[in-house]
Amino acid sequence: xxxxxxxxxxxxxxxxxxxxxxxxxxxxxxxxxxxxxxxxxxxxxxxxxxxxxxxxxxxxxxxxxxxxxxxxxxxxxxxxxxxxxxxxxxxxxxxxxxxxxxxxxxxxxxxxxxxxxxxxxxxxxxxxxxxxxxxxxxxxxxxxxxxxxxxxxxxxxxxxxxxxxxxxxxxxxxxxxxxxxxxxxxxxxxxxxxxxxxxxxxxxxxxxxxxxxxxxxxxxxxxxxxxxxxxxxxxxxxxxxxxxxxxxxxxxxxxxxxxxxxxxxxxxxxxxxxxxxxxxxxxxxxxxxxxxxxxxxxxxxxxxxxxxxxxxxxxxxxxxxxxxxxxxxxxxxxxxxxxxxxxxxxxxxxxxxxxxxxxxxxxxxxxxxxxxxxxxxxxxxxxxxxxxxxxxxxxxxxxxxxxxxxxxxxxxxxxxxxxxxxxxxxxxxxxxxxxxxxxxxxxxx
Numbered sequence: 171x172x173x174x175x176x177x178x179x180x181x182x183x184x185x186x187x188x189x190x191x192x193x194x195x196x197x198x199x200x201x202x203x204x205x206x207x208x209x210x211x212x213x214x215x216x217x218x219x220x221x222x223x224x225x226x227x228x229x230x231x232x233x234x235x236x237x238x239x240x241x242x243x244x245x246x247x248x249x250x251x252x253x254x255x256x257x258x259x260x261x262x263x264x265x266x267x268x269x270x271x272x273x274x275x276x277x278x279x280x281x282x283x284x285x286x287x288x289x290x291x292x293x294x295x296x297x298x299x300x301x302x303x304x305x306x307x308x309x310x311x312x313x314x315x316x317x318x319x320x321x322x323x324x325x326x327x328x329x330x331x332x333x334x335x336x337x338x339x340x341x342x343x344x345x346x347x348x349x350x351x352x353x354x355x356x357x358x359x360x361x362x363x364x365x366x367x368x369x370x371x372x373x374x375x376x377x378x379x380x381x382x383x384x385x386x387x388x389x390x391x392x393x394x395x396x397x398x399x400x401x402x403x404x405x406x407x408x409x410x411x412x413x414x415x416x417x418x419x420x421x422x423x424x425x426x427x428x429x430x431x432x433x434x435x436x437x438x439x440x441x442x443x444x445x446x447x448x449x450x451x452x453x454x455x456x457x458x459x460x461x462x463x464x465x466x467x468x469x470x471x472x473x474x475x476x477x478x479x480x481x482x483x484x485x486x487x488x489x490x491x492x493x494x495x496x497x498x499x500x501x502x503x504x505x506x507x508x509x510x511x512x513x514x515x516x517x518x519x520x521x522x523x524x525x526x527x528x529x530x531x532x533x534x535x536x537x538x539x540x541x542x543x544x545x546x547x548x549x550x551x552x553x554x555x556x557x558x559x560x561x562x563x564x565x566x567x568x569x570x571x572x573x574x575x576x577x578x579x580x581x582x583x584x585x586x587x588x589x590x591x592x593x594x595x596x597x598x599x600x601x602x603x604x605x606x607x608x609x610x611x612x613x614x615x
Contacts, residue, residue: 185571187580188259191587195252196556197549198591202245204548206285207319207364208371208402209238210312215398217305226390230398235293236605242289244598249282251587258583262573263563266342270335271328273347278321285314316364323363326555327355331424332564342567354424358417359555365410366551370544372403373510377541380534393528400537403544404514411511415470421558422471422479425565427489428558430482431496433467434460442467442479447501452493455483491560499553506547513540 213234220228253275257264288310295304328334334350335342376399382392422429429435434450434457435442444467448460465475472479482490513536520533529537563570 182571182574184576184578184580185574187584188574189570191580191584192255192259193556194591195248195255195587196552198595199245199248199252200548200552201370201545202241202248203319203322204367204370205238205241205374206245207315207367208369209234209241209375210308210315211368211402212371212375212398213238214305214308214312215402216394217308219394221301221305224394226394230391230395232296233605233608235296237602239289239293240598240601240605242286244594246282246286247594248591251590258577259575259580260563260573261575263568266568266573267564269345270332270342270347270350271325274321274325274328274351278318281314281318281321285311285318288314319364319367320360323360324351324353324356327359328353329562329564330359330421330428330555330559331355332567337567355420358413358420362410362413362417362551365406365413366544366548368406369403369410369510370541370548372399372401372406373544374541375399376403376537377539380537380540384531384534384538396529396537400517403510403540404517407507407511407514410507414507418470419473425559426480427482427485428491428496428554429471430480430485431491431493431558432500432554433479434493434497435467435479436482438478438481438484440468440478441465441476442471444470445497448497450493450497452482452490489561491558496554496558499550499557503547503550503554506543506550509543510540510547513537 213231216227216231216234220231288307292304292307292311295307299307328350331354332350333353334346334348336344376396379392379396379399383396386392418429418432421432434445434448436450436455441464443462443464445457446461446463448457450457468477468479469475471477482493516533516536520529559565561569561571563573
């Protein structure tokens with residue numbers, strides 16, 4: 171029986187609605203959060219070129235600052251909604267674990283306010299500050315954006331590898347917030363997420379400007395924006411491949427059941443084969459239509475081609491995540507990452523061997539879907555992270571069903587959230603389109 175059907179049959183509709191609402195709000199906010207991390211770096215690059223006398227880059231930096239302000243404001247709203255949801259939808263989690271893992275949420279608030287302050291200074295200081303000082307006011311925006319992401323993902327990493335407390339048999343005692351923050355999954359997961367944010371920002375921007383060059387206007391303005399966006403995204407992509415391998419090894423060590431679900435690995439074995447594709451059946455423990463690469467799963471998990479990899483058969487059924495969801499999301503993330511790596515290598519080849527020639531229409535068409543691919547990879551990665559931890563909200567210590575609210579008004583909150591996010595989406599789209607339609611002062615030829 172599917173998990174959602176089981177939830178309704180058991181009468182715990184609250185749990186299903188709370189999960190849906192959290193999935194919706196987190197799925198929207200994570201994209202905006204990525205722009206909060208990556209877009210300031212693009213803005214700094216364009217502004218730096220403007221300081222060297224490039225008028226087109228100055229125009230680009232000015233218009234990007236307007237777009238970033240819109241995305242930042244909407245991201246502030248969606249982030250605030252998420253913070254309220256932790257208390258409204260998951261009171262068991264915050265009530266039990268707040269003293270252990272509340273610190274990074276507090277520090278994230280400070281990072282957010284610092285970022286907001288300097289966003290205001292940067293935007294309103296354009297004509298009021300010396301050019302170099304104005305550029306420096308954008309640096310705290312970038313640093314605070316990265317810090318904000320680091321603090322939030324640190325808290326999520328703790329949910330995957332909890333530490334920093336003692337247990338009295340009922341609840342945590344003797345909280346150690348710093349030890350909780352610097353948990354075993356922190357390094358790999360925060361690095362993986364921050365790099366994903368840079369990739370998403372860069373590729374989404376590149377995709378937009380590739381479309382403009384092909385179908386709207388081919389000017390120096392669009393070409394410069396495309397080059398800056400691609401430079402960041404393509405430089406990060408190969409690094410992300412290495413960090414992804416690190417992250418997989420951390421998951422294999424601290425969340426072996428999640429790792430087994432990611433790979434649809436049902437049976438414990440040495441020299442385990444890596445499954446590419448495939449449709450798993452969790453009841454029969456069979457795989458349909460998959461391609462197996464010998465020894466590679468053992469290497470991915472432990473850096474040793476002959477090491478034993480624990481299978482799902484070692485874990486009780488009631489603590490196994492939904493394998494088909496986790497495996498499909500993981501395969502989708504990897505597939506998108508491989509395609510983006512191919513685009514990055516294509517771009518590097520062009521820069522090295524054809525640097526004096528403009529990017530061809532063939533490359534521009536290849537770059538068109540890069541933004542969508544980066545967003546799909548981002549969302550799929552978070553599905554792996556969150557669904558792969560189920561049924562736990564804190565791995566091994568508290569189940570999600572024990573943390574959810576017992577309110578009978580969850581459906582009202584869910585419908586209100588749908589309405590608010592729909593309005594936010596429409597408003598954001600209209601505002602960004604109006605900004606994009608404003609005439610350029612310096613576009614180049």
